[in-house]
Amino acid sequence: MTxxxxxxxxxxxxxxxxxVTPEGIALPFTVASRSARAGALLLDLTLMFxxxxxxxxxxxxIAGGLFEAVGGPGGTSGAMExxxxxxxxxxxxxxxxxxxxxxxxxxxxxxxxRAAGIRVASRDGGRLTPEAVVARNLLRDIELxxxxxxxxxxxxxxxxxxxxxxxxxxxxxxxxxFFNRDALRAGDLIAGTWVVEAxxxxxxxxxxxxxxxxxxxxxxxxxxxxxxxxxxxxxxEYELQTLERVLxxxxxxxxxxxxxxxxxxxxxxxxxxxxxxxxxxxxxxLRAKLESDMRFGxxxxxxxx
Amino acid sequence: xxxxxxKTLFGKAEVAPPPxxxxxxxxxxxxxxxxxxxWRRLEDIVVRxxxxxxxxxxxxxxxxxxxxxxxxxxxxxxxxxxxxxAATLEYxxxxxxxxxFQVYGPRQGFVAWLRGFLGGGLSRSIREIWLDICIAxxxxxxxxxxxxxxxxxxxxxxxxxxxxxxxxTRVPGASREVLIESLQVEKDTQGMSAFAAFLFSNNAGxxxxxxxxxxxxxxxxxxxxxxxxxxxxxxxxxxxxAGLTLEFAAWLSVHGTTELFAILLAGAAGMHIGxxxxxxxxxxxxxxxxxxxxRGAQVMxxxxxxxxxxxxxxxxxxxxxxxxxxxxxxxxxxLFWLAYxxxxxxxxxxxxx
Numbered sequence: 001m002t003x004x005x006x007x008x009x010x011x012x013x014x015x016x017x018x019x020v021t022p023e024g025i026a027l028p029f030t031v032a033s034r035s036a037r038a039g040a041l042l043l044d045l046t047l048m049f050x051x052x053x054x055x056x057x058x059x060x061x062i063a064g065g066l067f068e069a070v071g072g073p074g075g076t077s078g079a080m081e082x083x084x085x086x087x088x089x090x091x092x093x094x095x096x097x098x099x100x101x102x103x104x105x106x107x108x109x110x111x112x113x114r115a116a117g118i119r120v121a122s123r124d125g126g127r128l129t130p131e132a133v134v135a136r137n138l139l140r141d142i143e144l145x146x147x148x149x150x151x152x153x154x155x156x157x158x159x160x161x162x163x164x165x166x167x168x169x170x171x172x173x174x175x176x177x178f179f180n181r182d183a184l185r186a187g188d189l190i191a192g193t194w195v196v197e198a199x200x201x202x203x204x205x206x207x208x209x210x211x212x213x214x215x216x217x218x219x220x221x222x223x224x225x226x227x228x229x230x231x232x233x234x235x236x237e238y239e240l241q242t243l244e245r246v247l248x249x250x251x252x253x254x255x256x257x258x259x260x261x262x263x264x265x266x267x268x269x270x271x272x273x274x275x276x277x278x279x280x281x282x283x284x285x286l287r288a289k290l291e292s293d294m295r296f297g298x299x300x301x302x303x304x305x
Numbered sequence: 306x307x308x309x310x311x312k313t314l315f316g317k318a319e320v321a322p323p324p325x326x327x328x329x330x331x332x333x334x335x336x337x338x339x340x341x342x343x344w345r346r347l348e349d350i351v352v353r354x355x356x357x358x359x360x361x362x363x364x365x366x367x368x369x370x371x372x373x374x375x376x377x378x379x380x381x382x383x384x385x386x387x388x389x390x391a392a393t394l395e396y397x398x399x400x401x402x403x404x405x406f407q408v409y410g411p412r413q414g415f416v417a418w419l420r421g422f423l424g425g426g427l428s429r430s431i432r433e434i435w436l437d438i439c440i441a442x443x444x445x446x447x448x449x450x451x452x453x454x455x456x457x458x459x460x461x462x463x464x465x466x467x468x469x470x471x472x473x474t475r476v477p478g479a480s481r482e483v484l485i486e487s488l489q490v491e492k493d494t495q496g497m498s499a500f501a502a503f504l505f506s507n508n509a510g511x512x513x514x515x516x517x518x519x520x521x522x523x524x525x526x527x528x529x530x531x532x533x534x535x536x537x538x539x540x541x542x543x544x545x546x547a548g549l550t551l552e553f554a555a556w557l558s559v560h561g562t563t564e565l566f567a568i569l570l571a572g573a574a575g576m577h578i579g580x581x582x583x584x585x586x587x588x589x590x591x592x593x594x595x596x597x598x599x600r601g602a603q604v605m606x607x608x609x610x611x612x613x614x615x616x617x618x619x620x621x622x623x624x625x626x627x628x629x630x631x632x633x634x635x636x637x638x639x640l641f642w643l644a645y646x647x648x649x650x651x652x653x654x655x656x657x658x
Binding site (some may be wrong): 128135200 | 387
């Protein structure tokens with residue numbers, strides 16, 4: 001892409017990987033940040049816990065009702081047993097099945113991952129197979145629950161030196177994502193998967209078809225803004241895309257301060273009240289210049305280059 | 306064919322009128338406006354596929370998907386070199402990625418996968434880890450013998466091996482009658498299904514752990530197998546000492562042939578991962594781990610299914626049948642598993658996949 005990543009995107013550029021699909025298209029992926037994954041996991045665990053507790057309470061309530069209706073422990077045992085069976089199997093399926101079923105779906109993500117905008121993908125660019133999803137989720141026990149159990153019990157000294165050693169050993173699995181570039185956890189490693197960002201961007205309006213960018217003149221004052229070669233040579237792609245964001249957000253304070261900054265830089269003094277038209281015109285002309293340079297192979301990453 | 310009225314009533318609001326392409330001041334924006342319609346159509350198809358609403362897709366849409374995907378991918382390649390519109394680039398990036406996941410997404414539904422899995426996939430995976438199964442079997446036999454020998458030499462070992470909940474009445478020095486009592490046939494099925502559910506979730510948890518620990522080069526899996534089989538060896542000695550070997554074997558075999566086989570497979574699958582990471586051969590460690598992990602996962606799904614069967618066998622036939630019935634069921638189950646895993650689906654291997 002750009003010769004040098006823009007400063008505000010530098011941390012993302014480090015997580016960018018190009019995967020070549022089996023047919024030869026290079027597809028850019030951004031490895032999901034560890035914090036996004038931790039957040040998604042917390043959301044999922046909360047969801048599982050709340051569901052589990054809700055179902056447990058409902059079952060207790062039903063059992064209580066049964067008990068009262070029959071008026072004693074006799075006669076209810078069949079129904080009670082069914083409730084017990086249901087409860088045991090429900091917890092097993094919830095604990096082991098939730099992640100697998102959700103990640104096998106077309107979105108490849110649990111609810112938590114969807115909320116965090118990330119998904120599971122196959123590392124080699126092939127398709128995500130059910131086996132891979134099963135494999136990556138079977139390791140959750142030793143990566144999450146065992147380390148936490150041992151970490152909580154190790155300081156008490158109950159397990160002695162062996163307990164502390166076990167805690168340190170499981171800590172390796174817990175912290176595994178911090179020891180590699182792609183933030184793979186142990187389950188990802190044995191399944192051949194990774195977790196990538198899955199942004200869902202909507203297509204924004206074209207900026208050059210509206211306002212002063214199109215007319216070349218302000219609808220408000222009728223003033224026509226034309227910028228010279230020297231004035232447009234100051235800024236680069238980073239500033240252009242920052243300006244694009246400001247225009248799309250359309251917040252008047254931001255428009256004013258950006259307007260002031262640009263005017264100071266290029267030495268204009270057009271006065272107040274017509275900031276948006278000025279910026280639209282400046283954006284369209286700066287982009288036209290940078291894009292035509294681009295077609296000749298000249299790129300200007302930012303104002304310092 | 307759907308009634309058109311429903312589409313207009315319940316469909317989304319119509320898209321904005323086609324943009325005025327000539328009005329765009331920039332060449333890159335004209336490029337975008339000319340292609341925008343196709344991108345939006347692709348997005349619409351992808352959104353429907355992501356939501357799993359495949360029925361709503363018309364045949365034309367399904368046929369158009371690969372073409373639309375390739376067009377959009379080439380648009381992205383051009384846009385990256387000619388456009389500085391960050392919003393459009395971001396949109397195209399995410400659109401191509403989402404479309405790629407759908408075009409190259411899992412083609413199989415769950416049912417199709419399950420059919421392939423039961424109809425040979427599981428057996429093949431198990432045959433592929435035969436070496437690990439042999440090692441795990443050797444370890445299990447060694448564990449049983451160790452347990453037996455240790456307890457035979459010094460009874461105190463029994464308390465070290467056998468967990469408290471098993472050592473209720475079944476302790477060294479217990480009379481023959483007490484031991485027979487513990488192998489007794491139950492009178493009714495009261496509480497049996499709850500017991501089966503508990504056994505299943507407990508055993509499945511243990512075998513998942515045995516598998517997961519295989520990641521640490523397989524050593525912890527082996528230790529887990531060894532320890533569990535030492536418990537078995539110790540109890541075997543206890544009953545043999547009272548002259549109840551056959552009764553105990555029958556009591557154990559009715560579910561044990563299934564359950565111990567499942568635990569054997571879980572340990573072997575875990576060890577398979579550990580072994581292929583320790584000795585990856587010509588592949589990279591990551592590739593070797595991924596390959597063996599997927600194979601192991603197939604075996605583990607089989608293990609969980611076997612444990613369901615084992616829990617049902619353990620709760621009902623074991624508690625309700627006599628010695629001969631128990632032995633017969635145990636033997637039949639063992640033969641069934643062996644035939645299914647090692648003889649079934651062999652001819653499929655020759656066919657191209």
